[in-house]
Amino acid sequence: MKTKEAPQAKRAAGILGGLVRKKGLIIALVLLVFLCVVGSAAGGAAASGANPQPTRPGLGTPPASEGSLTLTATSDQSFDPTGTKAWATVTKDGGPARTLRAHFIDVGQGDSEFIELPDGRSLLIDGGPTDAGEKVLSYIKGLGYSRIDYVVATHPHEDHIGGLTTVISSLDVGELWAPDASANTRAFEGFLDAIESRGIETHGASGGKAIGSGGAYSIQILGPQGGAQFDDLNDASAIVLVTYGQNRFLFTGDAPSDLISRACGSHVDVLKVGHHGSGTSTNSGLVASLNPTYAVISYGTGNPYGHPTQEALDALSGTTVYGTGANGTVTIESDGTNLSASAERDGTVVAGDAESSDSPGTPADAAATATTAARGDQGTAGGTDATVYVTNSGKKYHRERCRHLKKSKIPMSLSDARDAGYGSCSKCNPPT
Numbered sequence: 120m121k122t123k124e125a126p127q128a129k130r131a132a133g134i135l136g137g138l139v140r141k142k143g144l145i146i147a148l149v150l151l152v153f154l155c156v157v158g159s160a161a162g163g164a165a166a167s168g169a170n171p172q173p174t175r176p177g178l179g180t181p182p183a184s185e186g187s188l189t190l191t192a193t194s195d196q197s198f199d200p201t202g203t204k205a206w207a208t209v210t211k212d213g214g215p216a217r218t219l220r221a222h223f224i225d226v227g228q229g230d231s232e233f234i235e236l237p238d239g240r241s242l243l244i245d246g247g248p249t250d251a252g253e254k255v256l257s258y259i260k261g262l263g264y265s266r267i268d269y270v271v272a273t274h275p276h277e278d279h280i281g282g283l284t285t286v287i288s289s290l291d292v293g294e295l296w297a298p299d300a301s302a303n304t305r306a307f308e309g310f311l312d313a314i315e316s317r318g319i320e321t322h323g324a325s326g327g328k329a330i331g332s333g334g335a336y337s338i339q340i341l342g343p344q345g346g347a348q349f350d351d352l353n354d355a356s357a358i359v360l361v362t363y364g365q366n367r368f369l370f371t372g373d374a375p376s377d378l379i380s381r382a383c384g385s386h387v388d389v390l391k392v393g394h395h396g397s398g399t400s401t402n403s404g405l406v407a408s409l410n411p412t413y414a415v416i417s418y419g420t421g422n423p424y425g426h427p428t429q430e431a432l433d434a435l436s437g438t439t440v441y442g443t444g445a446n447g448t449v450t451i452e453s454d455g456t457n458l459s460a461s462a463e464r465d466g467t468v469v470a471g472d473a474e475s476s477d478s479p480g481t482p483a484d485a486a487a488t489a490t491t492a493a494r495g496d497q498g499t500a501g502g503t504d505a506t507v508y509v510t511n512s513g514k515k516y517h518r519e520r521c522r523h524l525k526k527s528k529i530p531m532s533l534s535d536a537r538d539a540g541y542g543s544c545s546k547c548n549p550p551t
C-alpha cells in the first residue's frame with residue numbers, strides 16, 4: 120500500500136530535528152543518520168542533508184555502551200555469525216532455555232513478525248498497516264510482553280510501519296533499527312513522531328550489522344548495502360537473518376529477489392517471502408539457493424495488487440507454504456534443531472486474483488491506494504491479468520520496478536491500464 124499523502128507542516132525540532140524537510144518533495148532522507156554521530160560504523164554514510172545532533176536530549180535509557188552503535192552488551196551476548204557455536208542452555212534469567220517462536224501476524228495486506236527469542240528477549244519486524252496496529256499490539260501483549268527489545272522497521276511503506284506507530288507508542292522498546300530511507304507520507308511522519316516522543320534509541324539498518332545475540336541465537340542484518348541510494352523504497356528493505364542453533368529464519372521485507380540473493384545465498388529453514396508474494400521478490404533461482412523448508416507469505420485476501428502471484432507460488436512449489444491471507448497468523452518454532460509450524464486456520468495459499476473473488480475484499484485499501492478508480496475488478500476470474508503501474512501524471516504503464524515510477528506508483532491491472540488509454544513504457548517493456 121503506498122498511499123500518497125500531503126506532507127505535514129514542519130514539526131518542531133527534536134530527536135529528528137536533523138531531518139531536512141522540503142515541502143512537496145519526496146526526498147530520500149535520513150531517518151537515522153543523526154545516529155551516525157555516535158558511531159563510527161555508520162559514520163560517513165549518506166550524511167549529507169542532515170544536521171547531526173551532538174546530543175540526543177529526550178532519548179530514553181542510553182545504551183550501556185554509550186557513544187557507540189554496538190549493542191548493549193550483557194554477559195550472554197557474544198555474537199556468533201556462523202551460528203555454529205554451542206548455545207546456552209539457560210536464559211538471562213537463569214531459567215531453562217526456551218524455544219524461539221516466530222509469529223507471522225495476520226495484519227491483512229502488510230507485514231508484521233514478532234519473534235520470541237529463546238532468552239526471553241523479543242524482536243518485532245514491522246507492524247503491519249496503520250489499521251492493524253491495535254491487533255499487533257494486543258497480540259504481543261497477549262503473549263505476555265510489555266517490552267520489545269528490538270524493533271526493525273524494514274522500510275518506510277505504510278503497510279510495514281503504519282501499525283508500528285501504535286505498538287511503539289504503547290510498549291517499551293529497547294532499540295529500533297531502520298534503513299536510511301524515508302517517505303513524506305502521514306504514516307511515516309506519525310512513525311517518526313512516535314519514535315521522538317518515546318525517546319527510542321534508533322540505529323541505522325544496513326548489511327553487516329548485528330542487532331543482537333544471546334549465545335544460542337543471533338540477529339543479523341544482511342541488507343541493504345550501507346550508503347545505497349534507493350529508487351524504490353522496497354529496495355531499502357532491511358533483510359534480517361535470525362539464527363538459532365542450526366535453524367535460520369530469513370525476513371526480507373519487500374526486498375526484490377536480486378537484493379535478497381545478494382544478501383543471502385545459502386539455505387534458510389524459514390523464509391518470510393518478500394513483498395507479499397510479489398513476483399519481483401520470488402523466483403525459482405532464489406528459491407533454489409535458499410531452499411527453504413517453510414515459506415510464509417504475508418498478504419491480505421482481495422488485495423488490489425494480486426498478491427501473492429502465481430509466479431511466486433510456482434517458484435515455491437517444493438516448499439511448505441503458509442500465507443496469512445489463507446491461514447491467519449502463522450507460528451513457526453525452533454528448538455535450535457527442529458522446527459514446527461502451526462497456523463490459526465487451515466487453508467491453501469492461492470494466487471491473488473483467484474483468491475480475491477471469494478473474499479470480502481479490501482475497499483479501504485483500494486480507496487487509499489487508488490486514484491485509479493478504474494480498478495474495481497480485482498476479483499476478475501481467470502487471474503491472468505498482470506499488474507502494471509502508472510504514475511499520477513504519466514501516459515505510460517510500467518513494470519513494478521521501472522525507474523520512471525519514482526514520483527508515484529499506482530498499481531492497476533493491465534487491462535484497466537489499456538482501457539484507460541495508457542501506453543506501454545518503452546524502457547521497462549511491461550506486458551502488453
Ligand SMILES: [Zn+2]
Pocket residue numbers: 120229230276278279373394395
Ligand atoms: Zn509491503
Ligand SMILES: [Zn+2]
Pocket residue numbers: 274276352353373
Ligand atoms: Zn514496500
